[in-house]
Amino acid sequence: MGHGDAFETNLSPHGTFSLVAGLYVAAVLAPAATAVLVGGGPIWRTYATLLGTAAATAVVAGLAVSRAETRVAVGLGRTSLVRVLPLAGFAYAGWVVVGADDSIGLAMLGLLGGLFAGLIVVPMARNRAIRDRIADVPVRARWSAQAGPRRRRLAKVLAVVLVGGGLLAFVTGIVVDVRPVLWAGQLAIPVGAGVLGTTAEREYAVIDEGLVVRAPATLRLVPWDRFESVTVTDEAVSIRRSAPWRLAVSCDREAIDDVPAVRGALSRYLHDEQR
Known part of the structure; x- marks a missing residue:
């Protein structure tokens, strides 16, 4: 047992979120701004303007976020709207379809740039929000294991x-x-x-709010009402989910140092099928 954020050292350092957020804003806005500023002309002028606009936008947006990075990241990660960030670039989809040939490249950059940058921003924001939520809470058990x-x-x-x-x-x-x-x-x-x-090693922690799961790039908090029961066999500790179509969480028993402690902690919140 213990207290505190068991996963703090595995999250991105301060400043990284501001950098990525700045790049995301630049990816979404710079192509449109370039089209307005250039309005046609040689291709070299278009992409030189794009480069300058993207750099300026990334710096300004990144600095703005850095002034309150934790508050912005946590606030964003707590909202369900964070999931739509990768879709912002799809505002360029119509431009791709009906735009002039010499501007379609800009539209594609906006669409793909917003998508990929958004796919990075979303887990970073959600990781920060979960870290903030689980800070200084009792950890009933903690272990690392591959799937069974x-x-x-x-x-x-x-x-x-x-x-x-x-x-x-x-x-x-x-x-x-x-x-x-x-x-x-x-x-x-x-x-x-x-x-x-999906079978790679993950780190787990049992807290009152649910099961914390850390994969290499993500941190998740799964509430207990999304689980049904726990089963311990000679090979694995399995945590069965409430939704019948979802695979159980499977942990290799050999990788767990103290199986009785883990089982006891899980049994505080879930039905133990062998008791």
Whole structure:
């Protein structure tokens, strides 16, 4: 047991959020500002203006956020609206469809830049909000573990099927010149690689509000009402979710130093199926 934020040292250092937030604002606003400022002309002038506008916007926005970085990040992370930030760039979608050929590049930069920068800002803001929420609360138990052996075996089989099938589809699509088959292969390969990532080691903490889960780039707080029960077997500690379509949280028992303590902490909030 302990007190405090068990994951504080794993979050981004102060200033990083301001930098990323500034880049996000620049990615969303700079293409439109460039179109207004240039209004046509040589391509070199357009992209030189874009570079200058993006740099100035990123600096101004980043400095503005840095004046109250923690308050901005925590406040943003606590709102449900934070999820729509990656979609802001899609305001350029109409421009991509009906815009002039010489300006479509700007629109695509705004769309893709807003999407990717937003996908970075969102977890950073939510991580800060969760850290603020769990600071100085009692930690009933804490452990790190990969998924259980059975889950890892299933993930490896699925990954091999997806990556192998994806490569086969990719090559077949090229040979027979069938684009849907090619696209299916391109999709299956990264999905297969991602499946293995779901079994990687994570850090867990039991607190009164729920189960804290830290993956390499994210920090989540899952309320107890989203779980059903806990089961301990010779291979794994499994925390069953309330939603029947969601996979249970599986932790390799061998990686947990004090299984009785973890089981006891989880049993304070969840039904123990073996008691």
